[in-house]
Amino acid sequence: MDQAVFFGQQEVGKVQLLKEGLYVRVVCRCQLHGEVMCRLVADWGDHRENLGILAPTGDGFGLDRRIPEKRLGEGTPEFLLVPAHQKAQGKFVPIYPEEPFSYLENLKDAYMAKKNGQVGIVIPTL
Numbered sequence: 001m002d003q004a005v006f007f008g009q010q011e012v013g014k015v016q017l018l019k020e021g022l023y024v025r026v027v028c029r030c031q032l033h034g035e036v037m038c039r040l041v042a043d044w045g046d047h048r049e050n051l052g053i054l055a056p057t058g059d060g061f062g063l064d065r066r067i068p069e070k071r072l073g074e075g076t077p078e079f080l081l082v083p084a085h086q087k088a089q090g091k092f093v094p095i096y097p098e099e100p101f102s103y104l105e106n107l108k109d110a111y112m113a114k115k116n117g118q119v120g121i122v123i124p125t126l
Helices: none
Strands: 002-007 010-020 023-030 038-043 048-053 055-057 060-068 078-083 090-094 111-115 118-124
Touching: 002 023, 010 060, 023 038, 048 060, 090 111
Parallel strands: 002 078
Antiparallel strands: 002 010, 010 023, 023 060, 038 048, 038 078, 055 060, 090 118, 111 118
16 A cells, blocks of 8 residues: 655655565655655654655655564554754753663664763654
8 A cells, every 4th residue: 555755745755565574664756856865754643763765766766675563653654754964853861971871762763962061862752
């Protein structure tokens, strides 16, 4: 089943989700101008999954990858394109070597950053 991909309010392509054992193959094809690299995001409302950056393919842009099924949310997601250079908004959590870190379960999509001279982790909220 094909699902629409949106860039802002405009439909720009389609996504297919194909079950392959414990994985799901994500096949996306879009018509873009190519001026901005875009990242495909699946949005379930309470959970977002970054599926990757679209690459040039023949007459458009696309993505073809496998991800573990357990990373997908419940129900049918909405597929969105966001500019690849746009950093995910998130919560900055400082790291103190002498203290335990309470956010270990959130590290999958987090990234290290420095804010006001303090090293920490940004936990994305997209």
